[in-house]
Amino acid sequence: MSPLPRFLRLPAERQEAILRVARGHFAEQGPEGASYNRIIEAAGFSKTAAYQYFDGRDDLLAAVLDDVLARLLGVLGPWEPAPDAAAFRAALETGTRELSAHLRAHPDDLALAEVAAARPAGAVWAAWFEALVDDGLRLGVIRSDLDRSLLVAATAAVLRAGDSWALAAWRDGREPDTGQVWELLRGLWGGPRDGGGNGTGRRDGDGGGRDAD
Template structure:
């Protein structure tokens, strides 16, 4: 699912405005409960135009979640090879802190981060980021090498998705999750028991 070609021909500002209005509605009412008619009204487009841009509500939701994921990956940035173990952990912690700060200041992204991450579980950009992280950690000796990188990247992604769900719940409740637990969990996953 993706927007129809006519949506991509709109000026960038108009596309962004439509996605922002839809994001606000999906965040406020939930991905399952948000009304397509209210989204169309908030985006200030006619129902006819909406169906020229999207096949329907689910298509629009997919576009919004893809946009949220793109925004989150933009905040996270690409994984760059670290010079050593300290830099590896510092980069991972800095990325996590940047994401937490973004989510704290963008409540719509916070509300939709979990469904966007679930949708992205198989997305190339998302899985590619994890594989790059794992390969760099293996190169540095931070991450075990007795498990093939794609399997370890998938396990790492699963652990971080679970950690994200836990941390997002804490953030939504106004708390501050103890990220030290996540680092201990990852170190356990990444350390060989042999």
């Protein structure tokens, strides 16, 4: 689903205003509970005009969720190659902190982030995870004895699960220990703890692709 061409021809400011109103309603009342008629009334156009922009309520919801994903990706920015394993981890932790700050500052995005993340991954979203994994493989942070596509899928699954877990904690007023997500990734990736990889995703002498205790 996507907005009809006439919506995409609206000025960017008008598109954002409509999506902002709809995002607020879906966030407050839930994706299933928000009233389409109330949304379009609040956005300032008639039901007849609304059907020139969207096929219906589900189409509008899809547009809002896609916009939420785009906003979250905008916070993360493209993954840039890191000079070493320590910088790789620092970049990932920085992205996590910035995303956390954005979600706290934008409660509508926070309310809809989990639903938005459950949508089929778009090409840009998938490309971010691919760039992350490719960089980790290059640095030896990520083990190289597994299929790349499996590593990408598993990494995305862990990060999305971590996002859902953190979102639930924030909604409950708790501060999640995001270091636990890093521990999950380290276990999945089987690379060195804080750098010094030999380019294979394994530490010399550990024999198993994980850190020796």
